[in-house]
Amino acid sequence: MSDLFAPPGGWRVRIVDLSADVPNSVVEEIDGFETLMQANAFARRYVRDSVERCRAAGASAKEVLEAWFAYGEDADVPEAGEAGWRSANELGDFVDHPASTEERDWRALDPRRIDEDEHEA
Numbered sequence: 819m820s821d822l823f824a825p826p827g828g829w830r831v832r833i834v835d836l837s838a839d840v841p842n843s844v845v846e847e848i849d850g851f852e853t854l855m856q857a858n859a860f861a862r863r864y865v866r867d868s869v870e871r872c873r874a875a876g877a878s879a880k881e882v883l884e885a886w887f888a889y890g891e892d893a894d895v896p897e898a899g900e901a902g903w904r905s906a907n908e909l910g911d912f913v914d915h916p917a918s919t920e921e922r923d924w925r926a927l928d929p930r931r932i933d934e935d936e937h938e939a
Contacts, residue, residue, distance in 0.1 A: 825897050828929070829857035833864065834892045845891070850929035854895065858903035861893035863924035865905045868892075869912045870922055879913040886913070 829851035835843045851857035872885035886909075895902035905912075925931055 831857050831861050832896050837889050857895045860924050860927040861903045864893040866917045867922040870917050882913040
């Protein structure tokens with residue numbers, strides 16, 4: 819699927835609470851991403867931020883990973899199929915290397931915020 823064939827309402831990112839003890843632990847779905855690239859970048863930054871919120875001072879990569887699986891949040895782009903970003907592809911790198919502020923800034927890509935900014939202008 820390409821950006822030319824975005825679903826109605828735009829691409830959607832699904833946020834999953836890993837600490838929820840239920841089969842469907844989706845806590846939020848954010849739609850309105852104009853391109854798949856934006857949706858993938860948002861999902862990536864969201865998970866990157868979640869990993870960093872689970873990182874305790876002095877924790878090993880293994881401890882960070884365990885904390886993320888226990889308390890973190892995952893994200894995906896459900897309609898994107900194989901073209902969608904998946905945390906499993908980068909999780910090892912995320913726990914091994916702390917993120918910069920920019921790498922964690924999912925809010926800058928949030929279409930809800932962009933819409934609010936346009937209305938305020």
